[in-house]
Amino acid sequence: MKWTYKEIGMYQESKEYVDSLIIPMNPISFGAQMKQFSSMHEFMGILMMEVEKQLKGRLLLMPGLTYWSEGQERADLIEIWKLKLLEADFKHVFWITSDSEWKKYEEQLPGSLLWIPSIPLEHLEEGQARQMMNDQVRQMLDMLTQSWNK
Amino acid sequence: MSKRNVSRRQFLNYTLTGVGGFMAAGILMPMVRFAIDPVLKASASGGFIATSQKVSELTAEPIRVDYTFDQIDGWYESQVTNTAWVYKADDGNIVALSPVCKHLGCTVAWNTDKEHPEQFFCPCHMGRYEKSGVNVPGTPPSKPLDVYETQVKDGILYLGLLKPHKGA
Ligand code: FES
Numbered sequence: 001m002k003w004t005y006k007e008i009g010m011y012q013e014s015k016e017y018v019d020s021l022i023i024p025m026n027p028i029s030f031g032a033q034m035k036q037f038s039s040m041h042e043f044m045g046i047l048m049m050e051v052e053k054q055l056k057g058r059l060l061l062m063p064g065l066t067y068w069s070e071g072q073e074r075a076d077l078i079e080i081w082k083l084k085l086l087e088a089d090f091k092h093v094f095w096i097t098s099d100s101e102w103k104k105y106e107e108q109l110p111g112s113l114l115w116i117p118s119i120p121l122e123h124l125e126e127g128q129a130r131q132m133m134n135d136q137v138r139q140m141l142d143m144l145t146q147s148w149n150k
Numbered sequence: 151m152s153k154r155n156v157s158r159r160q161f162l163n164y165t166l167t168g169v170g171g172f173m174a175a176g177i178l179m180p181m182v183r184f185a186i187d188p189v190l191k192a193s194a195s196g197g198f199i200a201t202s203q204k205v206s207e208l209t210a211e212p213i214r215v216d217y218t219f220d221q222i223d224g225w226y227e228s229q230v231t232n233t234a235w236v237y238k239a240d241d242g243n244i245v246a247l248s249p250v251c252k253h254l255g256c257t258v259a260w261n262t263d264k265e266h267p268e269q270f271f272c273p274c275h276m277g278r279y280e281k282s283g284v285n286v287p288g289t290p291p292s293k294p295l296d297v298y299e300t301q302v303k304d305g306i307l308y309l310g311l312l313k314p315h316k317g318a
């Protein structure tokens with residue numbers, strides 16, 4: 001379910017079935033990585049849209065968590081989220097990002113970190129790009145359903 | 151909970167296909183969703199949308215058929231790709247089922263649950279449907295899958311409006 005008025009209503013009515021929280025994480029910058037980050041953000045948007053569509057009934061997709069790539073403490077972010085997550089009742093929490101910095105914080109993150117490299121679509125033909133995107137979605141779905149079945 | 155990377159295999163793929171420096175590059179994404187293959191492009195005809203599926207290739211085994219159309223959804227106009235599960239019934243009629251689970255809207259797939267073969271399966275809460283689309287009692291969905299109106303023109307399958315299942 002998405003972070004929209006209508007679907008949050010749906011979430012509140014069927015909470016007992018929605019045990020997974022998805023948090024996409026997108027870095028931002030006005031510096032040299034600006035372009036790269038904007039494309040990560042776009043890639044993440046497409047990926048999340050598709051995953052949400054496939055598994056709508058069991059997960060809540062948070063609006064993308066946007067943070068400054070530099071000058072913002074990731075550890076602080078994690079602390080706030082840890083506290084806030086106590087207020088909700090999610091059995092599975094998935095942090096999804098193309099920002100490899102997060103790998104250093106994997107142990108601290110409450111839940112599972114899924115790192116996915118952004119796809120360089122400008123180097124690819126249209127059909128190939130779509131194929132790769134589909135593969136990513138497929139892998140992501142497999143991982144989510146596998147952690148449910150454990 | 152386990153910690154894993156989705157990416158290792160993917161990373162190799164990129165390297166092997168000669169796409170270096172993928173993290174560093176400025177990336178242009180296609181407009182909406184996966185840029186649309188012209189073959190799949192919808193040509194509307196009286197509410198019916200063309201798929202790329204040849205009717206002669208349909209069998210008794212349900213297959214995924216994608217179709218694409220422009221959707222105006224509140225503020226946004228976007229190109230949407232939807233899927234139907236399509237097969238030929240015993241009486242020769244074409245059956246096209248919506249993949250949207252009637253429980254809470256996940257996407258169902260054909261024959262993916264090993265313990266219950268030859269059924270549609272919903273991975274979210276183990277919802278199941280018979281091949282006809284009728285929900286299996288005792289699983290979460292309380293209604294059968296919706297059914298598309300279908301049309302055949304020049305040997306190509308067209309999908310129309312979604313209707314509630316007749317068995318409902
Ligand atoms: S959404 Fe399909 S069984 Fe719950």
